[in-house]
Amino acid sequence: MVGDVEYRDQAEANLGQPGDASLILRGRPRAIVMACPDGCGETLVVNLDGRAGKAWRFDMRRGGLTLFPSVWREGGCGSHFIVWRGHILWCGRFERDNLEPDYDEAIEQFVFGAMDVEKPRDAAQLADAIDELIWDVNRAANRLVRRGAAKSWKVEGRWVFTRLA
Ligand SMILES: [Zn+2]
Structure with missing residues (x-):
């Protein structure tokens, strides 16, 4: 996460590396703007606001960004991944590189x-x-x-x- 902003153009200006993400916050969480983590150079917008259509669940507890459900770009690069406590877990490719967050069996x-x-x-x-x-x-x-x-x-x-x- 590279900082909270009010508007999408500010969020895009914050993004540097693939996987960088910025929260658009105006009164309440509106969206996550993310540099596609596969490095294709595209910017993804993940809606968090149920009043603006299909919305993802957003959580910042336990060490990083979590989104639910998974993020799936149906066009373009076709990236499909889970964002879980700041980790990216790929669905269906790069599976060797997937590293789940620590497990606490409690x-x-x-x-x-x-x-x-x-x-x-x-x-x-x-x-x-x-x-x-x-x-x-x-x-x-x-x-x-x-x-x-x-x-x-x-x-x-x-x-x-x-x-x-
Ligand atoms: Zn991509």
């Missing part, structure tokens, strides 16, 4: 506690229930599934979770 008991035995909840609902970052909750939930403590399946394109007993 979150698992809270994620497990937020799951229901019968009522499926997705990662966003679980994250809201315990006020944690969605990507962290998603990772913990999938670890619980792998350990046999929970199960997951897909409903209308999103993964939902229930706990086992």
